[in-house]
Amino acid sequence: MQLHLQTVLLFAALTTAGVTVGIGLLAWRDRSAYLRDWAAALVAVCLGLALYGLREGLAAWLGVIVANLLLLSNQVFSWTGYARLFGVRRPWPWILAGYLAVAGVYVLLTYVWDSYTLRVLFFNALLCLLSAASALLLWDHRRRVGAAVLALPLGVHLLQVFLGLLRIGVTLHEGGVSQQSIYVSQGQIFVIMLNSLGVMAMAFGFMSLHAGRLLDVLETQAATDPLTGLLNRRGFDAALQREWRRHQRLGQGLALLMVDIDHFKQINDSQGHPIGDAALCHLAATLRQQLRPYDLIGRLGGEEFCVVLPGVSLELARQTAERLRRAPLGFVPEGEAAPVQMTVSIGVASGTPEDAGPEALLARADRALYQAKQQGRDRVVLSEPTA
Structure with missing residues (x-):
């Protein structure tokens, strides 16, 4: 069966959009900052997938630079959401500087050295680094959330690291890739499809962590004297x-x-x-x-x-x-x-x-x-x- 890249991307964008609505409603109802970050992560990936799928009819700055920045924002906002959940400081100046640096590299690889292969390698290298950072943060706080709650989001980020490395390997094995060949390379399309499925699984990982936090809150309330704040x-x-x-x-x-x-x-x-x-x-x-x-x-x-x-x-x-x-x-x-x-x-x-x-x-x-x-x-x- 032949996989069609644009169909894969648009299907992933629409499917993820449905889950995004659920996370967005939770964020609006619960007013938790980490839920807002996760909702932003899913909105970013939905828009990024849609722009990537429609890139042939778009200007390069929109279909390449903005699309890739949005896809990477999924990882950034996932990490900041985890950081908020666990009370870890978020280095916003460094994050902003990172965005500017990445945007500058994409400008160079789009308008100065127009290399689709380098853009693919650069994107997946960043994907591996950002996914690994989220996996490490989750692992560092594994005692707070428990193995059952942690399994899905941690597994998704480890899978994304693997898929990023796999796509780098496939690209190098094929001797590079062009914007035209990406639509016919079944290996490339298959890896992209798995990554898109991983994004949907990530959304369920967010809900798993939120449910775990709510359970912790309920258990704490059940064990606390409401008047003095001591143990009941x-x-x-x-x-x-x-x-x-x-x-x-x-x-x-x-x-x-x-x-x-x-x-x-x-x-x-x-x-x-x-x-x-x-x-x-x-x-x-x-x-x-x-x-x-x-x-x-x-x-x-x-x-x-x-x-x-x-x-x-x-x-x-x-x-x-x-x-x-x-x-x-x-x-x-x-x-x-x-x-x-x-x-x-x-x-x-x-x-x-x-x-x-x-x-x-x-x-x-x-x-x-x-x-x-x-x-x-x-x-x-x-x-x-x-x-």
Whole structure:
């Protein structure tokens, strides 16, 4: 079966346009900058394919220079979209300088040395470099998105690197290529067709990454207390299980602090629930400020908080608890004149070989907190290891 280049290009442009509409609607609805970049990448490749397919009736500056710049823009905006998604800085001055340099080379290869072969080799060399840059960026952030989400976009960019090298090889093997022979060389047309299919697959890769990000957002929301921004009970239990497994595997210390605001019901009843909420947020901020960045903090419910201290002995956990208890917990709520004074009671427990699991450790810390309440509040009580 003979492949017709213009048919392949226009079919790819129209098919990609349909997917582009979907990405564009997502970008408009979600207002995510990375989606806008990906939509721009697909718009650029649609226009580039259309101009490339209709180039015989177009001026050289439009059918050659603009068309090739648009096709390369697909790779550029793909990369900037990934960079936005992962929070990587985008070197816009260098990108602009690169555009100007590439445009200058195309002007030379079109109007000074009119060489279709050199243009093909130059384009595919750039395609390989840009695709490799996107593949490398995706690979560097593979732990953030997961293998299943990453497989399609990473595979597409690796395929584009391979196809770019293949087209360079086919061009050199054929001893060069002319603008007329490109329409009859089945090898060239086949590689172009595979590249066009790769662009459509790239669009689905964009949607895969977006779906993965939405799933991450939902999982984060499901594990986060909306008032304080700390882990909620669900998120805390999962984090505690992970720390417990690490504690068992590495043999490092692990301590828990159960923290409870004293007489919290009186604050709510006498000053209102908004002040009570402000007290919870103030304690959460104090815990963040006083603890290490990798310590885990969760709000288990009501006025009860729990802190996981990895790699900490019972004595060091006691010192940490005393520092928290003595921290300035009084605050003046926004819009109020009178300060709110509060104290905390803290129960401390450290992991022992007798603990059957993190639940046992949590129960001991909770019992120590109960003892602190029974002994008059505003104090730290250590859990006695089980016999």
